[in-house]
Structures are given as C-alpha cells and as structure tokens.
Amino acid sequence: MKLLMVLMLAALPLHCYAGSGCPLVEEVISKTIDPEVSKTEYKEFLQEFIDNDVTANAIDELKQCFLNQSDETLDSVGVLMQAIYDSRFCDNF
Numbered sequence: 001m002k003l004l005m006v007l008m009l010a011a012l013p014l015h016c017y018a019g020s021g022c023p024l025v026e027e028v029i030s031k032t033i034d035p036e037v038s039k040t041e042y043k044e045f046l047q048e049f050i051d052n053d054v055t056a057n058a059i060d061e062l063k064q065c066f067l068n069q070s071d072e073t074l075d076s077v078g079v080l081m082q083a084i085y086d087s088r089f090c091d092n093f
Contacts, residue, residue, distance in 0.1 A: 029081055032066055033074045039063045 031037045031045055042063045043056065050056050066074065 032063065033077050035067060035074060
C-alpha cells in the first residue's frame with residue numbers, strides 16, 4: 001500500500017508537468033506529506049475534486065497513511081519528490 005502511494009505521488013507531476021509547472025500538484029503533495037495538516041483541512045483543500053463519498057473516503061485514507069508515518073519517512077518523500085522534479089526526465093517541462 002505504501003509503495004502504491006509513493007508511486008501515485010511520483011506519477012502526479014508527470015501528468016501535470018514537473019517542478020513549478022504545476023503548483024497545484026506541488027501544493028497537494030506538500031499538504032499530503034505535512035503532518036501538521038489535518039484530514040479535515042486536507043479534505044477542505046481538495047473539496048472541488050470530491051464528487052462522492054468514495055472519493056472523500058479515499059482522500060481520508062490517503063492522508064491517514066501519511067499521518068501514520070514518521071517524520072523521517074515524510075522527509076524522505078519530500079526528497080524523493082524534489083529528485084523527481086530535478087531529474088533529467090523533467091527537463092523538457
């Protein structure tokens with residue numbers, strides 16, 4: 001499950017251009033890995049993308065997965081995302 005979450009977050013920037021090309025994706029990822037953002041705040045931020053209870057529950061579960069992680073793991077996800085943004089595969093964007 002954790003690997004799926006990391007792969008999903010790694011694929012998001014490729015969908016909407018990497019780096020600062022898509023500030024919305026960067027902000028979603030930032031709020032996802034920020035332990036100070038509650039599930040309620042996270043869901044409010046993503047409210048425009050929630051169209052049913054299944055999506056709302058998935059968002060809650062996604063945020064809870066990251067809330068259950070240590071600060072070290074969350075820092076590592078941030079480093080991973082920065083490495084993706086800085087990779088040669090994102091140079092074209």
